[in-house]
Amino acid sequence: MxxxxxxxxxxxxxxxxxxxxxxxxxxxxxxxxxxxxxxxxxxxxxxxxxxxxxxxxxxxxxxxxxxxxxxxxxxxxxxxxxxxxxxxxxxxxxxxxxxxxxxxxxxxxxxxxxxxxxTARFQPETEAWITEQAAVDGWFTARAQWLGAVFTGDSPFADSPWRREKGALWDVGPHALSVLLPVLGDATRVTAAAPGPGDTVHLVLDHAGGASSSLTLSLSAPPAAAGAAVELRGRAGVTLLPESAEGPxxxxxxxxxxxxxxxxxxxxxxxxASFGLRVTEVLAEAETLLNGRW
Structure with missing residues (x-):
């Protein structure tokens, strides 16, 4: 092609x-x-x-x-x-x-x-984990942390105008949602949204499968604290998203x-693109709540 x-x-x-x-x-x-x-x-x-x-x-x-x-x-x-x-x-x-x-x-x-x-959806280890967990019933809650040091470290994206404007919600938020939604079901609503240090935001979502999730998103984390983690808890126990060292x-x-x-x-x-739109809708809902708080 x-x-x-x-x-x-x-x-x-x-x-x-x-x-x-x-x-x-x-x-x-x-x-x-x-x-x-x-x-x-x-x-x-x-x-x-x-x-x-x-x-x-x-x-x-x-x-x-x-x-x-x-x-x-x-x-x-x-x-x-x-x-x-x-x-x-x-x-x-x-x-x-x-x-x-x-x-x-x-x-x-x-x-x-x-x-x-x-990115995570096209890494073999993480995509296999997502597929496996999506087939498991009874997830109760999930916790996702996607913390970058774009604005605090030596990143080529530090001066990106759209990242400066939209922040972590729109940059790393899609990564977290791309993992959570196929496992827990669509986000039926954003129940809470609050700002943290820098561009950090904290979100709570309700999901169609009955579970709730919390997300912490940032591009302002100290470099030593940067990283991503997703934890699921439910009847099957506790499971963590596997790490991948593979580049993009x-x-x-x-x-x-x-x-x-x-x-x-x-x-x-x-x-x-339809899934990309659904992620955009969730981000926009969260942004509305955050703007209401500010």
Missing amino acids: RIGLLGTGPWADMAHAPALRRHDGLEFVGVWGRRASAAEELADRHGTRAYADVDALLADVEAVAIALPPAVQAESAVRAARAGRHLLLDKPLAATVAQGRSVVEAVRASGVASVVFF VPALMRAADALLASAGGGQPHPCD
């Missing part, structure tokens, strides 16, 4: 471009960015072509991977879907529910395949596998 990349930031450079270049089932045709010079530099590093015009790139490919800020991603995804291009998207799907719905509507109208890259490139290549399978006539992937 001929695929192009929209975006030239650190995530596009360290994750998307290497994954597209290495994947045996993809031909990495080229890259477009909002800054032509950045597109040229990334293309040179990864052995592909820089496009000055996004429509010219869309005309040359069957699919696009998007590594752009959420609001820009949503706009670009609608444009690509209407052109009949399959979508390999990043989380969060969009910055608002309305933007997310526009992506889903464009995907459905065009009949293209979509996959949203929730192999996981992103598996996301590309999923896109190829779906585009080839397979079933929609569980992490398609």
Whole structure:
């Protein structure tokens, strides 16, 4: 499948471009960015072509991977879907529910395949754990902590405008939800939301399966305290999400596998644009509660 990349930031450079270049089932045709010079530099590093015009790139490919800020991603995804291009998207799907719905509507109208890259869902150990726990009845409660040091350590994403604006809720919140929702069921409501230090937020969710969960999300954690953990408790006992030392490139290549399978006539992937929209809806509900408190 001929695929192009929209975006030239650190995530596009360290994750998307290497994954597209290495994947045996993809031909990495080229890259477009909002800054032509950045597109040229990334293309040179990864052995592909820089496009000055996004429509010219869309005309040359069957699919696009998007590594752009959420609001820009949503706009670009609608444009690509209407052109009949399959979508390999990043989380969060969009910055608002309305933007997310526009992506889903464009995907459905065009009949293209979509996959949203929730990292844990494409790591073998964690995906196997999620599948196993989803088959277990009687979960009572869950606790998720997703703590990053983006704003306190030496991160290439520290100056990201959208992360500065939206914070951990929208950056690492999707990761936690991508693990909890398939195990505990959809979030029927956000019952509590409170701010913590820096951009830290604490959430409590009710789930369709009857369990409740608590989430602590931050990009402002001390570097020594950073990390992710998920714990489930129920009739079966206690279980912890296994850690994965794998980097993002192999996981992103598996996301590309999923896109190829779906585009080839397979079933929609569980992490398609519709799931990305549901995550966006939960985040927006939490954001509303947080804004009400402030």
